[in-house]
Amino acid sequence: MCELYCKSDTLALRGKHIGPSCKVFFAADPIKIVRAQRQYMYDEKGEQYLDCINNVAHVGHCHPEVVKAALRQMELLNTNSRFLHDNIVEYAKRLAATLPERLSVCYFTNSGSEANDLALRLARQFRGHQDVITLDHAYHGHLSSLIEISPYKFQKGKDVKKEFVHVAPTPDTYRGEYRECHADPASAYANEVKKIIEEAHKRGRKIAAFIAESMQSCGGQIIPPAGYFQKVAAYVHEAGGVFIADEVQVGFGRVGKHFWSFQMHGEDFVPDIVTMGKPMGNGHPMACVVTTREIAEAFSNSGMEYFNTYGGNPVSCAVGLAVLDVIESEDLQGNAMRVGNYLTELLNKQKAKHTLIGNIRGIGLFIGIDLVTDHEKRTPATAEAQHIIYKMKEKGVLLSADGPHRNVLKIKPPMCFTEEDAKFMVDQLDEILTVLEETVGAQAESVIPANTARRAKVPKGAQVELLDNSTTDPRENPSRKRNGLCADTHSPLSKRLKT
């Protein structure tokens, strides 16, 4: 594999020509990936990494069936959806078959962001209402309309919350207002939504939609308590609004037991609009909004055409169909369930062993490891999380840290992830946590506050190490590795990246 540019030139050119707002993973020591297959990625030196970050390579990087399907169609035809073509209708049919019956009308777009923007337009057109209820720490996309409903973004950018946006508390039973010890957190959190609706009505405002990621990802791998969505949907419907389930990160069998994450909430819960993206095309730019006939008709009654130049093109649909085929033929849903359960089991053992692990939550191959410096207070271990992901990278495992405090290690690998991969990942993590805890003296029985212990033990020089772009490999110097803790929570490293 020959590179066009050496890594430092690649980095330099990037600095010159790519918008500086576009960040790289591991900013202190970025990775140049040149090749990937299944759940493994390879850098320019041929070093292998186990990809637990993933993002879009749902059925495995460069899956040959998907690649073949794209090639076949690219050689034949790639035009827009204003011509009749079998691929788009076949794909819509196959997608609809995975969903509850009333979700039967599809709009194809190119990105989750486009899908969520269209979902908003559909919701607003439906009854002419404007307001949107969103969850705290939500992220729905990078478009203007979506920054407005993504507290994860607008709070960071210090944008003023728009008056038509209402933020409900995230139904986080680990760190939120109503926790696992609460008698009925689902009702308690749903009641917050009810209060918001009542407040809005008092001010003469009308609710168009409640939008939520079926499981919050950037918000820290949050799984809403059972019953929450049903109750919220009831309140929202009563107010004349619709329920939008954002499955952009979590759809297509990732949770194992079901195809869509929202299905975990029971057969009696059916959103009015579902948006999907990311894994849909295994990396090919495609996304979709599925809704009811009623909502679709209200949208078309405006008389305005909706045309998306590339959405629903024959190649994208061929790719989408191939991904569905692979999910089925390789029983990836079953795999997600089996490997996900096994991984969760291993992680729970780690939790018993390491005090840094406050909570393990997840389902299927969507798992979060919530790191804390104090079990009672559940103080997010932000710096430790950063340190860990850099150390994991050195050991050939790619992980990212998410959540509003950047302390949740996020595991969302390609669906072909194996039990061996899970064991490998956990073994590396175990080693790193052990070393870390030895270094900071954070024993389970320790009465010394973690911060003090850290400051006492870590030499000042070590703080600089992670920010240094030098090519020294800490693997060659075990003592440096031991001391490589970045305790500076305000460093650029702590501005973690969302996936």
Added chain:
Amino acid sequence: RAGGGPVEWAEWSRLCDGHGPLAVGHCHPLVVQAAHEQNQVLNTNSRYLHDNIVDYAQRLSETLPEELCVFYFLNSGSEANDLALRLARQYTGHQDVVVLDHAYHGHLSSLIDISPYKFRDLDGQKEWVHVAPLPDTYRGLYREDHPSPAAAYASEVERVVRSAQERGRKIAAFFAESLPSVGGQIVPPAGYFSQVAGHIRRAGGLFVADEIQVGFGRVGTHFWAFQLQGQDFVPDIVTMGKSIGNGHPIACVATTQAVAKAFEATGVEYFNTFGGSPVSCAVGLAVLDVLEKEQLQAHATCVGRFLMELLRQQKAKHAIIGDIRGAGLFIGVDLIKDKATRTPATEEADYLVSRLKENHILLSTDGPGRNVLKFKPPMCFSLDNAQYLVAKLDAILTDRSQAITQHT
């Protein structure tokens, strides 16, 4: 199916695709190969370093004026225009946007708001949007007989800006398609953009050139349509899409370092899941390679001129043709009911498009009067294709006027 190669590829019908995002021809083998090769190796996101994205950005920068050297990659023209809006607002600290009448910038919520073509029939004009007259020298306020239509239309923009400022509003940007397409294949008069840019920048705003429909050598003499306005004119932001990937979902925003830095200063990351992926960039690079290797820009100039000439002959022959306008392979044929009033011949245009389809020629219409035949074929469109197309057009128009004569 589609094949964009030599004429002998065409079987039972010749597809003269009059519209669509393609640049270099349907299913171009070099572009397909580039996508396939990269698909087999790696397709991941831009948070990892990769050569394709930086190489592509560098190649694009070589086609643009020096100041426009920072790129953001996305998946659609709509996403690009939305980001352009965000960039302009962040840089200027202002909110308002000046747009041209009948403009269309995309289907996203934010873009419906700045697309009179859409909002007039939907939610209406927002208070932060200001509409200037389309610089249409055939049907607009100032026509071909006006001594300086560019200055006249530009002063309309000045008027709109001043009126907004008097109401305490502040301009973030002027958005315009470099050649308004949906507005009816309009070629703004020379000098218009520079003068508008002057007014907008004095008001603290930025000039956004939407090249989504018209970039990548289509106008023949230049790579970018805004370059038709002269070397002294440089937009602050350029958006590109459609033809950029020959059908693959790619788009891009190019801007200056100053604008990019201001955006970064918000501290909020910009991440586009698929934008700038190795496959998309490999495709983009392949399209640039083909444009160069097959000299499609020169080809567009040559075939475009030939097509315009043939169409002008048709204009002399058929009264229904009011105007022929365009540049390279971006041409509009304005159909009218009456030479004096220039009333759009909407039904006739519709009829013509149906008859052409029966003859296996695909064309569409544009313009507020749905009366402008829009020619924007793949860049490999040949002289033969042009001749064939015009011959059919002629036959249909002749048929039609004979039928009308017989009935009167």
